[in-house]
Structures are given as structure tokens and as C-alpha cells.
Amino acid sequence: MHISAELQQLFARVKRVLVLTGAGISAESGVPTFRGGGNTAVWKGMPFDVISSAEMVERDLPAVWEWFDYRRNFLEELTPNPAHFEIASWQERFAELTLVTQNIDGLHQKAGSRAVIELHGNIWRARCTACGTTYSMVQQKRPDACLECGEALRPDVVLFGEMLPPGAFEFAAALASQCELCFVVGTSALVYPAAGLPEIAKAAGAYVVEVNPERTPLSVLCDEVLTGKAGEVLPLFQ
Ligand code: BJW
Numbered sequence: 417m418h419i420s421a422e423l424q425q426l427f428a429r430v431k432r433v434l435v436l437t438g439a440g441i442s443a444e445s446g447v448p449t450f451r452g453g454g455n456t457a458v459w460k461g462m463p464f465d466v467i468s469s470a471e472m473v474e475r476d477l478p479a480v481w482e483w484f485d486y487r488r489n490f491l492e493e494l495t496p497n498p499a500h501f502e503i504a505s506w507q508e509r510f511a512e513l514t515l516v517t518q519n520i521d522g523l524h525q526k527a528g529s530r531a532v533i534e535l536h537g538n539i540w541r542a543r544c545t546a547c548g549t550t551y552s553m554v555q556q557k558r559p560d561a562c563l564e565c566g567e568a569l570r571p572d573v574v575l576f577g578e579m580l581p582p583g584a585f586e587f588a589a590a591l592a593s594q595c596e597l598c599f600v601v602g603t604s605a606l607v608y609p610a611a612g613l614p615e616i617a618k619a620a621g622a623y624v625v626e627v628n629p630e631r632t633p634l635s636v637l638c639d640e641v642l643t644g645k646a647g648e649v650l651p652l653f654q
């Protein structure tokens with residue numbers, strides 16, 4: 417693994433850094449990724465883009481809950497890996513560090529990252545389908561129905577065909593257009609609008625670095641591609 421002299425110098429002097437992460441950063445913690453790696457998520461014969469869709473919430477909410485309850489159970493035992501910890505340490509290193517994640521697993525927060533911009537929600541929260549009240553499921557069960565209005569609850573995550581949390585992308589996009597260095601870690605960069613953030617950073621003049629064992633559609637746009645696992649590559653910046 418070779419980190420260029422240019423990147424090392426930038427890393428030592430820049431003030432504003434943005435990191436976009438995807439499922440690959442949690443792979444070494446034991447979280448299956450969505451695409452590729454032979455570990456593609458399937459639930460009772462349904463590919464994840466069928467079960468994790470707005471349509472399925474309408475059609476069969478109990479099945480959606482079964483799938484998310486199963487995943488929360490599985491995630492409970494998992495811990496952050498060196499990649500999560502390295503990024504958490506960057507909060508102290510840079511004047512402004514923005515961490516934007518597509519992950520819903522909460523492992524960045526477990527590693528000590530604060531103010532994580534979660535574009536696709538969080539698996540540890542439920543949300544009322546009618547009034548939007550949210551309920552934490554961290555070490556507690558969700559109520560059977562909304563305590564405010566009695567309507568059904570759903571996972572507070574962004575499924576295919578749904579809008580991102582209001583303002584989250586716009587906030588991240590504004591920071592992407594101001595950063596000097598942008599890391600794209602462990603994402604297949606296929607899902608939009610998240611995959612648009614490095615494009616915004618690049619267009620605004622940032623140096624864009626990808627960390628991934630495989631190439632992605634973003635690789636050609638990147639100034640540097642660090643081919644390898646996040647948990648092995650990121651600690652090299654220490
Ligand atoms: C490692 C590693 C290691 C392995 N170290 N790396 C423009 C064109 C066409 C379509 C659209 C468009 N704009 C929007 C859309 C529609 C859609 C979309 O993007 N579709 C594309 C697939 C084409 N987007 C949406 O629907 C979004 N909403 C939206 O745009 O609202 C406006 C709107 C509404 C209605 C109509 C149209 C527009 C919402 C997207 C929500 C995504 N939700 C999911 C599921 C969450 C719930 C759940 O978990 O079940 O989020 S999908 C899934 O993909 C999940 C992820 O966050 C997301 C991204 O995946 P990610 O993180 O990149 O993971 P993988 O598995 O794909 O890749 C892993 C990578 O890691 C690989 O590259 C490996 O090589 C690598 N890796 N080990 C480092 N150790």
C-alpha cells in the first residue's frame with residue numbers, strides 16, 4: 417500500500433476534511449455488505465432492495481420488522497474496527513471533520529465519532545408512520561404502536577424510493593463543497609444522492625481519496641485510490 421507524498425502532505429496541513437462511508441467500513445466488524453463480496457444480503461429469498469423498500473413497508477410491515485429485528489439482534493454483538501476508530505481520532509486532528517455515513521449500524525458512534533451525518537437513518541430507532549415521533553431501541557423494546565397517536569411504527573431508516581431525512585443531504589453537500597480533502601471509504605458508490613457527495617467535493621477543488629479493495633464508478637474521479645481494506649489502510653495515516 418502506497419500513500420503518495422502529496423496526500424501525506426495534504427493530510428498534515430489541511431483543515432477541512434469530509435469522510436463518506438458505506439457498508440464496507442463495517443465489513444471487518446462482521447456486518448454483511450449489500451453488494452458484492454459474496455455476502456449479499458438476502459432475507460427469506462428476497463433481495464435487500466425488495467425487502468428494504470418503501471413498497472414493502474406498505475405491503476408487509478411485519479415482514480420488514482422481522483428483517484430489521486433480526487439485523488439489530490445480529491449487530492448488538494458487533495464492535496467497531498480500526499477504521500471506525502481511526503476516523504473517530506480525526507476529530508481531534510482536523511479543525512473541521514465532517515463524517516457522513518450511509519450506514520445505519522451506529523458503529524461510528526460506538527467508536528466515539530460525534531455529530532455523524534446519517535443519510536440513511538439508524539437501525540436503532542423506530543418512527544411513527546403517521547406523526548413521525550421517533551423511539552430509541554437502544555437497550556429497550558419499541559412500543560407496539562405509537563404512544564402519541566396509536567399508529568404503526570416502522571424502522572427509522574431510508575429505504576429505496578424514499579426521501580432522505582430533511583436537510584441531511586443539503587447539509588452534507590454544503591460541507592462537501594467546502595472541504596479540502598475527501599475520503600470515500602467502503603462504498604460501492606451506486607446509491608444516490610450519497611454517491612454525489614464526492615463529485616461535489618471534487619468539483620469544488622478537493623483532493624478525493626477512495627479506500628476500497630475494489631474499484632467503483634467513482635474510482636476514475638478520485639485523485640488517489642488506496643486499494644485495500646479500510647481497517648488496514650486507514651490506520652496507516654496515524
Ligand atoms: C470494503 C471492505 C473493506 C468490502 N474495506 N471497503 C439517480 C439515478 C438512478 C436512481 C436514482 C438516482 N437518484 C436516486 C435514485 C434512486 C435510488 C438509487 O440511488 N438507486 C440506485 C441503486 C440506482 N436512491 C434512492 O431511492 C434514495 N432516495 C432518493 O433518492 O430519494 C429521492 C427520490 C425519491 C423517489 C424517487 C426518486 C428519488 C434512497 C436510497 C436509500 C438507500 N437505502 C439502503 C437501505 C437502507 C436500509 C437497510 O439497510 O435495509 O441503504 S440501500 C443500501 O445501499 C443501504 C446502503 O446505505 C446503500 C449504499 O450501499 P453501500 O454502503 O455503498 O454498500 P455496498 O454493499 O453497495 O458496497 C460495499 C462496498 O464496500 C463495496 O464497494 C466493497 O468493495 C467495499 N468493501 N469490504 C473497505 N473491508
Ligand code: ZN
Nearest residue numbers: 544547562565
Ligand atoms: Zn404517531
